[in-house]
Amino acid sequence: MxxxxxxxxxxxxxxxxxxxxxxxxxxxxxxxxxxxLALFFDNCADDSLAIALRLAPxxxxxxxxxxxDAGRPSNAGLARGRAMALALSVAxxxxxxxxxxxxxxxxxxxxxxxxGLAEADVVxxxxxxxxxxxxxxxxRLEVYYDRLHALRRRLDPVxxxxxxxxxxxxxASLAMTSAVYRAAGGFPPxxxxxxxxxxxxAARLGFALRRDGAVRVxxxxxxxxxxxxxxxxxxxxLDTAEQPPLVAHPADEAWRYAxxxxxxxRHGCDRRFYARLAAPLRLPLAEIVAVAAECANGEAFxxxxxxxxxxxxxxVTLPDAERxxxxxxxxxxxxxx
Numbered sequence: 001m002x003x004x005x006x007x008x009x010x011x012x013x014x015x016x017x018x019x020x021x022x023x024x025x026x027x028x029x030x031x032x033x034x035x036x037l038a039l040f041f042d043n044c045a046d047d048s049l050a051i052a053l054r055l056a057p058x059x060x061x062x063x064x065x066x067x068x069d070a071g072r073p074s075n076a077g078l079a080r081g082r083a084m085a086l087a088l089s090v091a092x093x094x095x096x097x098x099x100x101x102x103x104x105x106x107x108x109x110x111x112x113x114x115x116g117l118a119e120a121d122v123v124x125x126x127x128x129x130x131x132x133x134x135x136x137x138x139x140r141l142e143v144y145y146d147r148l149h150a151l152r153r154r155l156d157p158v159x160x161x162x163x164x165x166x167x168x169x170x171x172a173s174l175a176m177t178s179a180v181y182r183a184a185g186g187f188p189p190x191x192x193x194x195x196x197x198x199x200x201x202a203a204r205l206g207f208a209l210r211r212d213g214a215v216r217v218x219x220x221x222x223x224x225x226x227x228x229x230x231x232x233x234x235x236x237x238l239d240t241a242e243q244p245p246l247v248a249h250p251a252d253e254a255w256r257y258a259x260x261x262x263x264x265x266r267h268g269c270d271r272r273f274y275a276r277l278a279a280p281l282r283l284p285l286a287e288i289v290a291v292a293a294e295c296a297n298g299e300a301f302x303x304x305x306x307x308x309x310x311x312x313x314x315x316v317t318l319p320d321a322e323r324x325x326x327x328x329x330x331x332x333x334x335x336x337x
Contacts, residue, residue: 004177005094006035006110007087011079015101016046018220020055025104027059032110034061035097036090040083041067042074048101064090077194080171081187088178097175099217104130105173106216113175113215120160121180121207122199125173125215141245142167144318147325148253149211154332155254156261158299164213171195173217180207206300249314250325259306264298282310 008026012019026037041049049067056063066086068079080098087096097113099105106112109125116123129135145167153161171187174195184202187194199209259280266273271289278285288305295301316324 005091006033006114007038007091007094007096008035008110009038009040009080009083009087009096009098010101011040011042011076011083012044012048012052012101013042013074013079014044014046014048016048016051018102019048019051021104022099022101023052023055023059025107025109026061028107029105029110030107033114035110036062036064036087038083038086038090039063039065039101040079040086041065042079042082043068043071074191075189076171076192077187077190077197080194081189084181084186088181091178094178095175096178096181097173098171100172100219102220103172104218106218109173109215109217112212113173116162116210116212116215117175117177119162120210122174122176122202122209123215124169124199124209124211125175125217126166126211126213127168127170127172128216128218130218130220137245141247141318144247144322144325147329148250151250151254151325151328151332152257155257156264156302158208158264160208160210162210162212162214165211166213168211169196169199169209170219172219173215174199176202176207183207200303203303204300206296208299244317244319246315247318247321249316250321250328252309252311252313254328255309256306260302263302263305267292267295267298267301277305280310281305281307 010022023037039052041052044067049065052063052065064086066082068082084096084098087098095114095117097110099109113123113125129139149165149167153165171194176184180202184198184205184207187198190197203209259277262280263277266277271285274288274292275285277283277288281288283305291305292301295304
């Protein structure tokens with residue numbers, strides 16, 4: 001979409017200390033087209049808005065703003081949705097990016113994101129920790145989830161995925177066309193998890209999500225976040241955990257990935273090919289055929305038809321999961337040899 005309008009949506013709630021860093025990072029973008037920054041100030045009680053207005057004339061991009069002063073509790077999805085609506089007002093047929101007010105995009109963040117959007121409908125960037133308050137257990141979780149996602153793409157390769165991929169689906173770095181954003185229903189008004197919910201909705205419609213390691217954003221590891229149940233709360237929980245965190249059993253995830261690959265390959269085939277999915281998915285053939293007919297492509301079919309394994313999704317501790325995934329990785333390597 002060469003020449004398309006580009007808008008970056010950012011919700012802001014009491015970020016006077018961190019907002020200047022984001023504005024500066026966006027001013028230092030290399031190889032980016034002209035863009036507009038849409039800031040939605042969500043019941044701010046500090047000088048965030050005044051700071052943005054004071055710095056705006058010094059920045060190489062346009063800033064537009066909207067505010068809510070209703071005094072309501074924070075709601076991440078609602079605030080991001082308001083920021084995206086503001087972005088849509090200037091890029092109704094363009095490209096939409098979103099990040100967080102406490103984050104710091106890499107100098108090529110916009111350019112790398114737009115390059116990714118040339119390959120897929122939605123682009124999720126890699127999130128890294130800013131220097132400061134260490135989160136070693138979170139770093140270990142991230143390594144595990146990256147390994148799990150790499151296993152996913154070995155079991156279920158898709159042509160739009162980046163060679164340097166990752167596990168993140170975070171609104172700290174997420175981008176899509178305005179048409180995709182509207183079709184998937186936008187960010188739902190959830191207290192947290194609005195990003196993953198949007199991505200799931202997009203996949204169920206058949207849109208391709210690219211998790212691109214070339215797209216990088218550093219985010220805060222503070223423990224006093226603005227959204228209840230968000231990333232900061234997650235880090236605070238890890239700090240005080242007496243036991244290792246529980247994660248989904250990697251063998252159960254591998255089953256899902258393999259079944260999604262099967263479903264993706266069989267979409268568009270005749271009825272007898274769908275019959276081979278009925279037993280492992282424990283679904284009536286008529287239901288599988290009906291869902292397939294409703295799906296635009298294999299991505300939508302895989303996202304909609306594959307649920308939990310027959311025995312349900314088990315959980316294991318992180319150390320056990322690390323040991324188990326090593327075995328799955330070795331099996332995969334030996335099978336490819």
